[in-house]
Amino acid sequence: MKKILQLALGIITSVGGFLEVGSVTTAAQAGALFGYRLLWSILLGTLCLIFLVEMSGRLAAVSKHTVVDAMRERFGFPFFFIVLVGIVLVAFMVLVAELGGIGFGIQILTGVGFPWWAVPVSLLVWLLMWKGTFSLIENGASLLGLVTLSFLVAALRLHPDWSGVTSAFLPSMPSGDKAKYGFLTVSILGASISPYLMYFYSSGAVEDEWDRTYIPINRFIAGFGMIFGGVLSMAVLVVSALALQPKGIQVDTFPQAALMMTTALPRWGFYLFAFSMIFACFGAALEVSLAIAYFFSQGFGWSWSEDLEPSKNSRFAFIYTVIILLAAIPLVFGIDPIKVTMMSMALTSFTLPLAIVPFLLLMNDPIYLGKYRNGWISNSVVSIVVVISFVLALISIPLEIMGG
Amino acid sequence: MRTKGFFVLTVLLAIACKPPTPAEQMDTIVSWVSTARMVGDAWLRHTTPDKYTSQTLQQADQMLLQTGSELLKSLPPAIDSAAFDRALTSTRFNISEMSRFVEAKDASRFRQPWDSVLIYMKVMKDYSDKVESSR
Amino acid sequence: MNLVRDVLDKKLIDREECEMGRVSGLLMHVGETSQPRITHILIGGPTLWSRIHPVFGRMSAALAKLWGPSRTGAVRIPWSRVETVGREVKLDVEAKETGALDWEIWFAKHVIERIPGGGSEEEE
Numbered sequence: 313m314k315k316i317l318q319l320a321l322g323i324i325t326s327v328g329g330f331l332e333v334g335s336v337t338t339a340a341q342a343g344a345l346f347g348y349r350l351l352w353s354i355l356l357g358t359l360c361l362i363f364l365v366e367m368s369g370r371l372a373a374v375s376k377h378t379v380v381d382a383m384r385e386r387f388g389f390p391f392f393f394i395v396l397v398g399i400v401l402v403a404f405m406v407l408v409a410e411l412g413g414i415g416f417g418i419q420i421l422t423g424v425g426f427p428w429w430a431v432p433v434s435l436l437v438w439l440l441m442w443k444g445t446f447s448l449i450e451n452g453a454s455l456l457g458l459v460t461l462s463f464l465v466a467a468l469r470l471h472p473d474w475s476g477v478t479s480a481f482l483p484s485m486p487s488g489d490k491a492k493y494g495f496l497t498v499s500i501l502g503a504s505i506s507p508y509l510m511y512f513y514s515s516g517a518v519e520d521e522w523d524r525t526y527i528p529i530n531r532f533i534a535g536f537g538m539i540f541g542g543v544l545s546m547a548v549l550v551v552s553a554l555a556l557q558p559k560g561i562q563v564d565t566f567p568q569a570a571l572m573m574t575t576a577l578p579r580w581g582f583y584l585f586a587f588s589m590i591f592a593c594f595g596a597a598l599e600v601s602l603a604i605a606y607f608f609s610q611g612f613g614w615s616w617s618e619d620l621e622p623s624k625n626s627r628f629a630f631i632y633t634v635i636i637l638l639a640a641i642p643l644v645f646g647i648d649p650i651k652v653t654m655m656s657m658a659l660t661s662f663t664l665p666l667a668i669v670p671f672l673l674l675m676n677d678p679i680y681l682g683k684y685r686n687g688w689i690s691n692s693v694v695s696i697v698v699v700i701s702f703v704l705a706l707i708s709i710p711l712e713i714m715g716g
Numbered sequence: 717m718r719t720k721g722f723f724v725l726t727v728l729l730a731i732a733c734k735p736p737t738p739a740e741q742m743d744t745i746v747s748w749v750s751t752a753r754m755v756g757d758a759w760l761r762h763t764t765p766d767k768y769t770s771q772t773l774q775q776a777d778q779m780l781l782q783t784g785s786e787l788l789k790s791l792p793p794a795i796d797s798a799a800f801d802r803a804l805t806s807t808r809f810n811i812s813e814m815s816r817f818v819e820a821k822d823a824s825r826f827r828q829p830w831d832s833v834l835i836y837m838k839v840m841k842d843y844s845d846k847v848e849s850s851r
Numbered sequence: 852m853n854l855v856r857d858v859l860d861k862k863l864i865d866r867e868e869c870e871m872g873r874v875s876g877l878l879m880h881v882g883e884t885s886q887p888r889i890t891h892i893l894i895g896g897p898t899l900w901s902r903i904h905p906v907f908g909r910m911s912a913a914l915a916k917l918w919g920p921s922r923t924g925a926v927r928i929p930w931s932r933v934e935t936v937g938r939e940v941k942l943d944v945e946a947k948e949t950g951a952l953d954w955e956i957w958f959a960k961h962v963i964e965r966i967p968g969g970g971s972e973e974e975e
Contacts, residue, residue, distance in 0.1 A: 376938065384873070385860045390903045423767025442968055559754060560841070562747040567772045571751065574758040582764050613862055613873030614955065622969045626958035629969070679856075 325454035326537020332596035333413030334503035343552025348480035357504025358542030360697035369530035372517035380610035405656035412649025413593030430643035446618035453595030462584040466576035467547040494708035502660035507667035508603035605632040662705035742844040773815035871946040875899040895925035920953035
């Protein structure tokens with residue numbers, strides 16, 4: 313019975329926690345510029361993510377290690393440190409983007425600019441981590457995040473052309489700006505395949521003391537949760553494609569993105585968009601902060617349970633306190649959250665090999681997984697997608713310069 | 717690690733500095749005029765707050781000013797830049813009128829500039845097609 | 852036993868199942884006639900950072916002199932105190948007495964407890 317409840321909760325939290333500033337912004341831009349065309353990249357990214365999340369849960373259940381624990385022990389400190397620097401730098405940018413997303417959501421509701429919200433919002437995020445427990449954070453934030461289901465409702469109400477939608481699941485080259493298309497593909501992949509989700513998920517599994525009996529549930533949660541989440545991202549793209557593209561509206565700013573819901577849901581659409589952004593980004597800000605703090609704590613061997621009070625894991629608490637407050641600073645100075653978002657998503661794609669290659673090696677190591685090692689399918693899917701992401705990032709980040 | 721950091725920095729700087737083409741600038745102009753029209757529509761139906769609406773309209777005005785003045789320097793010769801400038805100025809005038817009436821909460825006076833913006837939307841789309849075809 | 856694979860970087864647990872960090876390094880005695888053998892487990896920042904480059908080890912030691920718990924040199928646990936080596940390395944010691952948790956306690960006292968809500972329950 314407990315397992316069924318956990319399964320339900322796991323799926324709900326995945327759905328509610330899936331959308332965040334990166335997935336919304338990239339999907340909105342993609343729909344406005346290229347119609348349905350980029351749906352395949354959301355599909356590909358989500359598929360890869362399903363495998364990665366399942367793998368990180370399986371690692372935790374079988375070896376009782378989190379991904380970071382295993383990485384430090386298997387590869388040693390110097391290698392761990394290199395990965396730490398790369399991952400944490402990008403994750404920090406993502407955190408800035410999420411806080412900016414919350415700020416923007418509040419800005420469009422109140423008319424008060426997001427720089428004014430940066431410090432209050434980051435204090436609120438910090439307070440929740442300081443006083444809250446893991447379950448409160450995980451479940452609370454994700455339940456609130458269910459408001460993002462409104463994107464799915466909006467997409468259905470716009471009566472998309474289903475044959476157009478399904479044919480977009482296969483990659484195709486656009487007639488328009490190819491460099492921009494490439495850059496958006498990379499950003500969408502980076503938005504879907506966020507490494508911090510793996511660290512967060514495996515830490516949760518270890519905190520909940522998963523064992524081998526959790527392996528089937530883990531598959532369900534990873535599968536259904538992420539599929540549903542991916543569907544939400546696709547819904548954002550479809551809504552943007554139907555509401556904004558025909559009017560020639562590009563999503564260069566958040567206020568423009570907010571208009572997309574007003575066509576399908578005239579009365580409440582605008583407010584649903586604002587609250588979706590606020591709650592989704594809030595949940596993501598919590599997850600990214602925790603993931604960064606976990607990375608340091610698990611890697612260095614500090615105590616890190618979120619259920620303990622701060623003085624009992626002082627270094628863990630110190631890390632998340634510092635990064636949350638630091639992340640507010642660029643926003644206070646008015647850095648554009650959309651630009652930070654797009655760049656952090658593209659850089660996530662670029663640094664994926666750093667996170668994924670050691671992880672794949674671990675997943676094939678009999679010492680950690682015994683007979684539960686990866687099969688050829690998991691290895692192939694993840695390897696192929698990571699190679700695609702990295703190569704595309706290598707090409708299109710510079711092309712974004714040339715193509716504009 | 718150091719070379720990767722340097723590469724990223726160069727890339728970021730380059731992205732910040734790269735100038736858009738005339739076709740892209742026209743796309744931006746069309747996008748903002750459309751935005752003004754759409755936000756006006758949403759406001760008339762009481763589905764967006766006043767502050768958001770007027771701020772978005774003001775931002776549209778700003779973006780049209782900024783993009784327009786850059787575009788005028790590099791318009792293709794086939795296009796009458798004086799006529800374009802007049803059209804853009806009128807568009808901007810109507811958008812700022814819209815913003816003024818939103819702040820005054822005057823929906824009835826709002827309609828007229830809003831209707832004019834629809835006409836200028838089509839005008840800008842025409843210019844956009846001309847710029848596109850003269851590439 | 853493969854030292855690098857089985858011992859280095861592993862988590863350390865004390866007598867009371869309390870976590871006390873990770874193995875940063877190992878001290879070995881290389882005699883003229885006898886086989887090299889491990890004498891101590893090392894825990895501590897300078898030991899750890901030296902594994903990237905000795906310069907980092909020195910920087911870590913210098914920083915530790917400026918602030919943080921007062922302590923000279925890495926924490927050394929005699930190899931004789933190792934009970935088992937498995938998923939973690941279990942030691943027959945008490946964590947607080949070894950000094951392995953000095954930094955954790957220092958941060959709790961000097962940083963965390965100074966922030967409202969950070970104090971420990973016993974005080975309230």
